[in-house]
Amino acid sequence: MIWLSVLLFMQASAADKQIERGQTLFFAEKGCGTCHALKGKGTAVGPDLRALGKVGVRAVVTAIRASRTEYVETIKLKEGDPFPAMKVASTEAATLQYYDLSKTPPELRKFAPGDVESKSDNSIWKHPPSVGGYTNEQIADIVAFVRWAATGSRKTVDPSDVE
Numbered sequence: 001m002i003w004l005s006v007l008l009f010m011q012a013s014a015a016d017k018q019i020e021r022g023q024t025l026f027f028a029e030k031g032c033g034t035c036h037a038l039k040g041k042g043t044a045v046g047p048d049l050r051a052l053g054k055v056g057v058r059a060v061v062t063a064i065r066a067s068r069t070e071y072v073e074t075i076k077l078k079e080g081d082p083f084p085a086m087k088v089a090s091t092e093a094a095t096l097q098y099y100d101l102s103k104t105p106p107e108l109r110k111f112a113p114g115d116v117e118s119k120s121d122n123s124i125w126k127h128p129p130s131v132g133g134y135t136n137e138q139i140a141d142i143v144a145f146v147r148w149a150a151t152g153s154r155k156t157v158d159p160s161d162v163e
């Protein structure tokens with residue numbers, strides 16, 4: 001029995017360490033927190049990641065690495081260059097609010113519906129983690145943090161499950 005307790009304790013502390021590393025990566029400069037809010041930190045430019053807490057590890061990784069986008073649009077106003085844009089969730093009807101993803105960090109822009117010349121599907125902007133920059137170990141750490149932030153579950157994520 002005592003060995004079982006020791007084993008469970010070791011697993012729990014491995015999970016805590018991984019979640020901690022994931023949190024540091026998530027909120028690093030130019031990290032996920034630039035565009036996703038979790039645990040009361042970060043900026044909610046992109047979707048709320050808590051919805052992904054209940055899906056499997058591989059589904060979360062696929063969403064992180066996806067190169068096709070679902071919500072991002074290309075907006076061309078009557079003045080200026082077209083830009084990749086992510087709509088702000090709650091907006092009043094009179095003004096449109098979008099994050100301009102061509103800026104780092106993304107810039108909040110407000111304009112009237114009449115200022116829009118055209119809207120089209122995104123073909124320029126790529127989700128930053130889809131173009132690399134993270135090892136499998138780091139993605140596993142980030143997923144462990146996201147799952148903990150979403151559900152409170154402290155479980156390790158194996159780097160071989162994120163390949």
Ligand code: HEC
Nearest residue numbers: 031032034035046047063064069070071072086128129142
């Ligand atoms: C520059 C802003 C930005 C950064 C940085 C960023 N994301 Fe995103 N993320 C977005 C946007 C915008 C979307 C929505 C894309 C679309 O149109 O489908 C998104 C989508 C996602 C999705 C899919 C969510 C869903 O419900 O469909 C996941 C998961 C995700 N991001 C995780 C991450 C993680 C983890 C990181 C850091 C490794 C990260 N993102 C970094 C902006 C960003």
